Amino acid sequence: MIETNTDWQDLREGIRSVCKKFSEDYWRELDQKRKYPTKFVNELTNAGYLACLIPEKYGGSGLNIRAASVILEEIHRSGGNGAACHAQMYIMGSLLKHGSEYLKDKYLSNIANGDLRLQAFGVTEPTSGTDTMSIKTYAVKKGDKYNINGQKIWTSRAEYSDLMLLLAKTNKEEKNKRNSLSLFLIDMRPYINKEINIKPIKTMINHSSTEVFFDNLEVNENCLIGEEGRGFEYILDGLNAERLLIAAECIGDAKYFIDKSTKYANDREVFGRPIGKNQAIQFPIAKAYSRMIAAELLLQKGCNLYDNKKNCGQEANIAKLLSAEASWDAAEATMQTFGGFSFSEEYHIERKFRETRLYQIAPVSTNMILAYVSHKILGFPRSY
Numbered sequence: 062m063i064e065t066n067t068d069w070q071d072l073r074e075g076i077r078s079v080c081k082k083f084s085e086d087y088w089r090e091l092d093q094k095r096k097y098p099t100k101f102v103n104e105l106t107n108a109g110y111l112a113c114l115i116p117e118k119y120g121g122s123g124l125n126i127r128a129a130s131v132i133l134e135e136i137h138r139s140g141g142n143g144a145a146c147h148a149q150m151y152i153m154g155s156l157l158k159h160g161s162e163y164l165k166d167k168y169l170s171n172i173a174n175g176d177l178r179l180q181a182f183g184v185t186e187p188t189s190g191t192d193t194m195s196i197k198t199y200a201v202k203k204g205d206k207y208n209i210n211g212q213k214i215w216t217s218r219a220e221y222s223d224l225m226l227l228l229a230k231t232n233k234e235e236k237n238k239r240n241s242l243s244l245f246l247i248d249m250r251p252y253i254n255k256e257i258n259i260k261p262i263k264t265m266i267n268h269s270s271t272e273v274f275f276d277n278l279e280v281n282e283n284c285l286i287g288e289e290g291r292g293f294e295y296i297l298d299g300l301n302a303e304r305l306l307i308a309a310e311c312i313g314d315a316k317y318f319i320d321k322s323t324k325y326a327n328d329r330e331v332f333g334r335p336i337g338k339n340q341a342i343q344f345p346i347a348k349a350y351s352r353m354i355a356a357e358l359l360l361q362k363g364c365n366l367y368d369n370k371k372n373c374g375q376e377a378n379i380a381k382l383l384s385a386e387a388s389w390d391a392a393e394a395t396m397q398t399f400g401g402f403s404f405s406e407e408y409h410i411e412r413k414f415r416e417t418r419l420y421q422i423a424p425v426s427t428n429m430i431l432a433y434v435s436h437k438i439l440g441f442p443r444s445y
């Protein structure tokens with residue numbers, strides 16, 4: 062097994078011992094049946110890993126983003142997938158940084174002890190896509206309540222979450238679209254199959270993604286996170302954490318593929334010698350490894366800046382871009398190394414190959430990171 066860093070070694074050992082209980086066969090069976098990994102998520106919750114970012118005073122372990130990234134990396138390098146539960150880590154920042162004391166007191170300790178799940182993040186809509194500021198889900202204030210109507214798409218894990226962080230428009234007149242959106246923490250439980258309806262989407266990976274429909278949902282104004290009209294700003298504020306955590310999942314995938322392909326290339330004999338003797342097999346794996354190492358260093362730097370409350374926009378975005386490319390390179394090299402066997406479900410490669418492709422598109426597409434680098438760092442005129 063390749064070891065490229067030694068930080069958080071005890072945490073790595075702890076999460077590895079949990080992951081060992083969930084073999085690749087476990088993940089394959091869930092993938093085939095499109096089932097949620099309830100047992101795995103419960104085990105992680107009970108061991109406290111999903112509450113790693115929740116402050117100790119609310120029953121969490123109060124760790125930092127680097128620790129969270131190590132947890133997700135190890136899940137992915139074991140052959141598993143953190144998507145079933147990673148949102149609890151990357152949307153936590155919005156509640157911690159901008160949520161009221163009322164919301165924190167009401168929910169955080171219950172999330173930390175596993176009684177409540179905060180796994181759903183409702184941003185994307187069918188007509189707005191990447192253009193978040195054009196969302197149409199509308200929350201109109203009536204007295205001390207908000208009345209919410211609209212539709213989200215791709216809301217992952219909505220069926221396996223009690224709470225949803227929801228972005229909605231609260232001001233249709235506001236000329237500056239940036240100031241027209243607000244963020245809510247919705248307890249979905251009383252409204253399911255009534256004012257909130259969830260419809261699963263069939264996808265190429267096992268991701269529990271759904272469409273969510275809001276029909277005259279009435280919630281108390283105390284569900285609002287921070288101030289009305291500042292939701293987009295809060296979302297942007299949380300994106301660096303999301304970028305870093307997803308980059309860590311990609312690094313985990315890249316290591317998984319590099320371990321698998323290196324072992325297989327050394328074991329598999331064709332023409333009377335291991336296929337790994339051919340540079341055509343060695344070099345793509347070596348290239349993916351080199352890219353992974355570079356991406357991993359940038360990820361560590363980004364986490365370090367984030368944890369020291371410094372601006373990490375450049376590092377978080379580029380780490381996500383390079384990690385997603387490294388995991389895809391490693392996946393591609395592994396497919397080629399396994400040859401025909403890579404197509405067999407038995408070897409697990411095809412499942413991980415499908416899964417790691419997602420990171421070029423979601424949660425943020427490669428194009429939008431390149432646009433960020435072009436506009437914000439290189440100073441090119443905005444293209445949209």
Ligand SMILES: Cc1cc2nc3c(=O)[nH]c(=O)nc-3n(C[C@H](O)[C@H](O)[C@H](O)COP(=O)(O)OP(=O)(O)OC[C@H]3O[C@@H](n4cnc5c(N)ncnc54)[C@H](O)[C@@H]3O)c2cc1C
Nearest residue numbers: 182183184185190191215216217268423424426428429445
């Ligand atoms: C499995 C899965 C899970 C997801 N989970 C969630 C979730 O939990 N919550 C949530 O809110 N969303 C979720 N998403 C949505 C995801 O964030 C969006 O799919 C993504 O942001 C892109 O939006 P879109 O699919 O509508 O693409 P579009 O906006 O239609 O874009 C299509 C393509 O055009 C490119 N493009 C668009 N505009 C530009 C431009 N100006 N310059 C260059 N390229 C451009 C995009 O990068 C993309 O490659 C999920 C998506 C998937 C597939």
